[in-house]
């Protein structure tokens with residue numbers, strides 16, 4: 128945030144629980160410890176208070192399970208609780224809690240509230256600043272700050288605001304009427320109180336200061352002193368989710384060379400080689416022609432003007448032909464081969480990465496993908512053609528020079544063969560080291576990008592926890608590791624250059640000494656012979672030297688082509704479109720969704736996440752999907768979109784098995800508002816209508832229905848208003864509303880709402896639910912919700928439990944049964960006072 132005026136002072140340490148949890152690519156335990164020392168007893172208490180024990184039992188590696196980038200293998204609720212556990216473990220003085228329970232179910236929410244956040248919870252002696260719409264924080268807050276349009280409109284204790292009946296009171300009343308029950312916050316049972324008081328005995332910085340107990344509705348910028356500790360991330364465990372990068376060993380394979388040649392165009396490469404040979408023949412031809420003319424003159428065979436003209440004309444024709452063919456070589460190299468090579472490898476990698484299955488993204492850090500598309504791609508764009516041109520030129524020149532020398536002086540083979548052997552021997556020593564160094568360098572660079580990206584993403588959390596120094600150290604260490612490999616690589620290059628130059632100098636010295644000794648012992652030396660020997664020695668050594676260096680440089684840069692080849696051949700999702708099997712334009716006309724004995728898992732080797740699901744949703748039905756956090760609700764929506772594929776069973780839309788169609792045909796017929804709203808850098812219009820299919824009126828209508836119309840109208844650029852990367856210039860709630868507008872515009876027959884309004888205040892949520900009901904009257908709507916009141920008036924309720932379908936019936940029938948899981952969930956919600 129840019130500081131405009133004023134300042135915020137916070138005494139003591141700060142812990143931040145952001146609305147969108149920031150999770151490190153490290154083990155779950157490291158995520159919670161966040162650089163603090165492990166105190167087993169306290170750690171266990173935090174795990175229990177955050178209701179994480181059951182999750183640890185499910186995760187294969189317990190708390191040593193490696194969590195993928197951005198917590199990809201955790202459910203929304205699990206991420207929220209890990210983020211909270213980190214804050215509690217930090218034992219800070221001031222807690223900034225930005226809607227910490229919006230992603231967890233009522234049962235877990237109540238547990239956490241009683242054990243941690245509430246008046247009898249672990250943090251009862253700490254300052255807690257809640258940014259929230261949830262009533263349970265409001266009615267027990269010692270102070271409430273009401274914000275409107277970025278300004279404080281009201282401030283005071285709950286009782287005071289209730290008497291003044293201002294905006295805050297109205298808001299709270301709105302929340303209260305949304306809530307089925309507003310059970311007292313002090314209802315925490317005695318064991319919970321006991322647990323809390325036990326934890327309060329933990330040492331705290333705040334103990335030394337007067338504890339300020341205050342809760343507010345609002346937000347604050349915070350600066351605090353830093354308490355440093357080393358955060359250890361990226362440790363590898365046997366449960367690692369991020370796979371080590373595939374590293375080739377030994378020479379760059381023939382496959383990689385052929386891959387690059389094919390990308391450039393085999394015909395273009397053949398033409399390039401042929402043109403290079405022709406250019407060289409012209410160049411050598413002109414030198415031979417000159418030599419012939421010189422010999423003629425030396426022989427004294429006249430030098431008439433006609434003869435001179437003849438020789439000069441042929442010489443200049445040869446020179447021009449050589450120059451023109453060289454131009455041809457460079458044009459073929461840079462305008463045809465290099466461009467084709469760069470374009471095709473990039474297209475193939477992009478195609479392959481974009482169509483890789485979800486498991487690829489789970490196990491591949493973003494830094495690796497960024498490294499591939501930046502550094503490796505730039506090697507392919509610039510260095511491979513450059514070194515290929517250099518290498519080709521050198522190889523051809525060497526071959527021609529050797530041929531000429533051997534034809535002119537066959538005895539020179541005695542000299543050439545051992546010299547060539549020495550050069551090749553040195554190259555053999557150099558190549559394995561430098562090739563591996565280049566590969567290690569790539570890996571180190573990717574790790575550096577990954578850690579920097581992670582730190583940038585988590586900047587707010589890192590600063591709030593005062594972990595800047597340790598993250599800086601971590602990033603610096605990775606940067607250092609990269610620089611070390613880079614310098615070692617450059618040193619290896621120098622090593623080669625020094626050895627080659629030394630050998631060249633020794634050979635020239637030996638030749639000179641030989642000549643001197645000949646003169647000494649024989650007494651005379653033919654000057655022509657002497658100069659010829661020296662010239663051959665120097666030129667031979669020169670060509671062999673540059674030949675070795677060009678071969679080495681080319682092979683090393685080809686490591687990037689090798690990586691490009693690997694990433695171009697990733698396992699792919701199902702095809703986008705299967706031409707022989709396309710659904711009708713109008714499919715799914717009715718909107719019947721049916722799961723038949725459906726099971727799936729995230730990756731081979733993992734447990735099933737959805738187990739034997741069977742249910743049917745009839746046309747236009749509104750189904751609420753509920754269940755405890757981690758029960759598999761979001762996984763069910765991923766299965767519907769075939770982001771994860773079936774292990775067994777089927778999903779049918781209007782009776783058609785979705786697995787027989789291409790992915791585009793399935794996904795384009797469904798709409799989703801995901802748990803993490805996704806916006807792209809661009810304009811509002813581009814975000815809503817990327818393919819320019821809708822008119823301005825339609826877009827405004829969708830925005831109005833999503834209750835964002837006035838907000839966007841208030842911006843000067845209106846529909847052209849810029850959306851920052853990931854929509855960061857919008858609040859999370861606004862991002863969800865933009866996603867809703869997108870869905871309203873698309874009007875697919877089947878709509879999935881995954882916690883679509885979790886970050887939206889209750890009053891707006893109620894209006895939006897109303898909009899969804901009226902606008903999607905003719906659609907089948909599957910709604911995942913933790914706020915049960917949003918799904919209470921659904922036609923059917925689907926209760927998930929541990930990946931299985933536990934209940935599927937109308938809400939009335941389920942509520943009529945006192946033992947039903949749904950009744951229990953509703954009761955928990957009521958008891959927790961969650962809104």
Ligand SMILES: Nc1ncnc2c1ncn2[C@@H]1O[C@H](COP(=O)(O)OP(=O)(O)OP(=O)(O)O)[C@@H](O)[C@H]1O
Nearest residue numbers: 199200201202203204729756757758759760761762
């Ligand atoms: N990409 C993944 N790889 C492996 N496991 C995963 C992945 N995503 C989720 N899981 C696991 O699958 C289980 C179900 O997760 P899911 O997100 O479907 O739960 P949910 O019911 O939507 O939870 P919440 O209400 O917290 O969002 C969890 O145990 C989670 O750890």
